[in-house]
Ligand SMILES: *[C@@H]1O[C@H](CO)[C@@H](O)[C@H](O)[C@H]1NC(C)=O
Ligand SMILES: *[C@@H]1O[C@H](CO)[C@@H](O)[C@H](O)[C@H]1NC(C)=O
Ligand SMILES: *[C@@H]1O[C@H](CO)[C@@H](O)[C@H](O)[C@H]1NC(C)=O
Ligand SMILES: *[C@@H]1O[C@H](CO)[C@@H](O)[C@H](O)[C@H]1NC(C)=O
Ligand SMILES: *[C@@H]1O[C@H](CO)[C@@H](O)[C@H](O)[C@H]1NC(C)=O
Ligand SMILES: *[C@@H]1O[C@H](CO)[C@@H](O)[C@H](O)[C@H]1NC(C)=O
Ligand SMILES: *[C@@H]1O[C@H](CO)[C@@H](O)[C@H](O)[C@H]1NC(C)=O
Ligand SMILES: *[C@@H]1O[C@H](CO)[C@@H](O)[C@H](O)[C@H]1NC(C)=O
């Protein structure tokens with residue numbers, strides 16, 4: 453699991469080099485101040501623009517006080533797994549004071565992506581020509597989740613207790629902001645859900661939006677009065693500023709599928725303001741589906757379809773030679789004397805085909821790559837243990 457603390461979208465052309473400094477920065481939210489990890493002092497982090505085919509080299513300097521990695525969410529990174537970022541999967545964490553250089557190779561991605569920390573709970577933008585009329589301007593909008601307490605402490609407590617994570621204190625839209633538009637113009641909103649846990653409903657009062665892309669692929673456009681967005685997902689939206697010039701609320705809140713699961717029931721808001729109309733406060737919140745409206749959630753997601761035009765063909769293999777069956781689940785494992793904080797005194801674990809994952813001491817990619825070599829300070833034992841399914845389950 454990972455969390456939100458920063459996002460990049462840097463302005464770069466061709467192969468470029470940039471330096472990002474991850475550090476602890478005091479930050480005030482909900483009337484209290486805590487230190488959070490930021491990149492180059494910014495929260496959300498800086499933005500990066502790149503073109504398809506660009507390669508970007510990022511030097512990550514960890515000036516913080518805990519292990520960190522940076523994951524380039526949704527970049528395909530074909531034949532370049534060493535720079536992908538998940539800790540203990542493709543690399544060991546970058547320790548405090550250390551530096552790690554990542555090469556990010558953009559291939560066919562188009563639209564919006566993001567990057568985030570990928571260590572415990574410390575968890576971009578790519579565009580080419582649009583398959584829709586060029587918008588007047590574009591804005592990234594980042595949905596986030598905020599805990600008043602230190603998230604390192606929260607993570608440690610959760611791992612120790614085996615129970616659910618304490619619900620967050622509030623959600624954020626890009627921290628807090630006003631989106632200022634001109635009447636009659638069209639805007640591209642690049643919505644990113646960086647919340648750690650929750651799927652979110654998002655809507656703008658009195659305005660429908662047109663969905664045109666998701667996760668760095670264009671989609672068949674459709675108009676909607678609300679959006680459902682999963683953690684880690686990006687959705688590109690066109691907004692026509694065609695309503696009576698005024699101030700309108702933009703709002704987001706959680707969608708929660710489980711009936712008895714505790715959740716953060718707060719609604720986060722921002723303001724859509726038409727130029728020259730700065731006086732009257734917005735009145736009504738948009739109509740957002742209720743927190744448990746599974747039909748609304750599924751109904752939205754089922755409308756997401758590939759653009760599948762001649763410039764964006766969908767080449768899906770038709771001949772299937774091997775069928776693979778995966779079961780993803782959240783399990784409850786027993787604890788001594790039912791002493792854990794999950795239901796029935798048990799501990800939550802996530803599993804794939806009933807096998808859970810515990811961080812190894814070296815990353816899996818390294819173990820795989822050097823699997824037949826004896827140089828390296830990884831004993832053959834630990835590698836063969838890894839590959840014989842001997843990870844601690
Ligand atoms: C939201 O935050 C991102 C990242 O810092 C920034 O690029 C963008 O301009 C912000 N959006 C608005 C509408 O202020
Ligand atoms: C930080 O990373 C190093 C190197 O991978 C590892 O040995 C150490 O246990 C990690 N520390 C924590 C607190 O996870
Ligand atoms: C969480 O636990 C790790 C390892 O046990 C420890 O190094 C770290 O200081 C703890 N963090 C907090 C905020 O308590
Ligand atoms: C989590 O919630 C429990 C129970 O309400 C509380 O005792 C604990 O202090 C909370 N932990 C954090 C880090 O907020
Ligand atoms: C938004 O779309 C709904 C149908 O999905 C329609 O009833 C409504 O009038 C539209 N609202 C605006 C402001 O265009
Ligand atoms: C959110 O939950 C808290 C406590 O769980 C409750 O007091 C509050 O009324 C709820 N707020 C809304 C808007 O449902
Ligand atoms: C959603 O929750 C409300 C209570 O908050 C309940 O009355 C309603 O039946 C629930 N709807 C569904 C579809 O579960
Ligand atoms: C499901 O949601 C869609 C969109 O809001 C609505 O048109 C449809 O009537 C809903 N179906 C049910 C069974 O509520």
Ligand SMILES: *[C@@H]1O[C@H](CO)[C@@H](O)[C@H](O)[C@H]1NC(C)=O
Pocket residue numbers: 788789
């Ligand atoms: C479980 O509870 C029993 C009886 O209270 C106690 O004797 C035993 O030490 C406990 N076991 C553990 C592992 O805590």
Ligand SMILES: *[C@@H]1O[C@H](CO)[C@@H](O)[C@H](O)[C@H]1NC(C)=O
Pocket residue numbers: 806
């Ligand atoms: C998963 O593991 C549990 C515990 O070992 C076992 O009871 C259960 O039957 C397994 N389920 C499957 C589908 O293999």
